[in-house]
Amino acid sequence: MVAEVLADVLAAKVFIDGEAGTTGLLIRELLGARRDVEIVSIDPARRKDAAAKKDLLAGVDLTILCLPDDAAKESAALVASLGSRAPKVLDASTAHRVAPGWAYGFPELAEGQADQIRAAQFVANPGCYATGAIALIRPLVDAGLLPPDFPVTINAVSGYSGGGKSMIAEYEARTAPDFEIYGLGLEHKHMPEIQHYGRLSRRAIFVPSVADFRQGMLVSIPLHLDTLPGKPTGADIEAVLGKRYADGSFVRVVPAAEVAGERGKLEAESLNDTNQMELRVHANEKHRHAVLIAKLDNLGKGASRAAVQNMELMLGL
Template identity: 65%
Template structure:
């Protein structure tokens, strides 16, 4: 019997991406609301009662409303996978980054509520959490992160501006230091101090680089770049989607080569002479940073229902 899935917000960028990926997944039956019923809570409730998992691709407030509706359904409620920011650090929710720790896939399989990670947060946590767990980066270390994303991560208005030629070639933003991904980065990277996060957007549709510069001599034990790389490699050994790659000898890296995949590549660029390193994550902001990660989580959740 096929698993039944409802994507609430299927017309948005992430919803469309998940729908496209589900088309290649046997054993999953998609359920949808008619256009005129999408704001009808009774119609939504009836549909939710008929499915196994609801995937939320909604603005935060709308996601909270749908979760409240699900909680009011009691035993008839489906499981929820939320791709919004609304529940990423909320109590009672399981963080949907399967590679976070050894027990995370099983936690996702059995969770009633799963929050899909943010795109920037995926890259930052993937770089930092293993190094904090290994004791190479102290939890109270002052961490700075900068990143660049393709414009598809900015929503319909930004996409339209770039595609019409009305946007700048490059733009730093969220310089008030209140970006919505920072709380999940801090929590799931196990940082005691709030990191500085400076994102930017470039004139390319999708792809992402997340970078964390490190002064090696400021770390306990004064590790080498190779030590950081080895800790990352040990953490992700056997991972299907996360790979630790050697740094390019050219000292350059571009953001788009993983587009269309659920892959995440991590690199340590280091100068032992200068005792400096830059940790870099590369991913597709619409893949491992959004709909690809959602499909990975959805498959784990449906294993739990099998």
């Protein structure tokens, strides 16, 4: 009983700015069951009142921005104007992912990244596709297996919940196609962070798609192994990934024997409602080909649950 009372007294105050969106709703649901977090809300009638929001922000420990990019920039500027009374900021939009002064909220990115997130006042939550792509690319670039100027191609498929309320409504009303490729202008909003945090000097070609399932994501990168420095094998690539994610907390490299047991097939939904991500290397040494695949929940490790992981680091929970 004493512990419960202390938890209530010491609960961190968190304001979800934009809690009515898909990401915000799930974050609110995840935090609602916790005793170490108190969710603070603004009167809906004063949601666009800058003075009211400023007063609220001055009284919380952290705000999570689940807003369109321009609105996220306005809220971040409002926080900055508070000086010593400013809370920490976790931005789930695209607005600040490569901005100076913002830590990138992918704790598994590299050694010391989780400590950067802990110490930062401003943290940008990664994009869903970017989380899978960077998880595969960055360790290989760091290890010298993948040159920064290599012509990388990224293919991905997501559940329709990644498209927000309008896309969800279309799929649930059965007015959307079962599958479609999109972003064919090759200007997807996740590309800047993929290039920056993947340490790529050459912009990758990224082809996203959406299919008729609500949650889940597969991000795949095909490689001609003989075009890489040192002509690595699939086992070499798996070893580099395995070393980077050896702690296995939220990112797991699936061993080759388990991959072989899947008989060349992979579905997208088995990690739904978790903060887990799995990485696989499908290699054919006869043809010297490999396909690297990241599986995650686009609303989990790709959005809301990743935000909760970052919040815990930022608040020391």
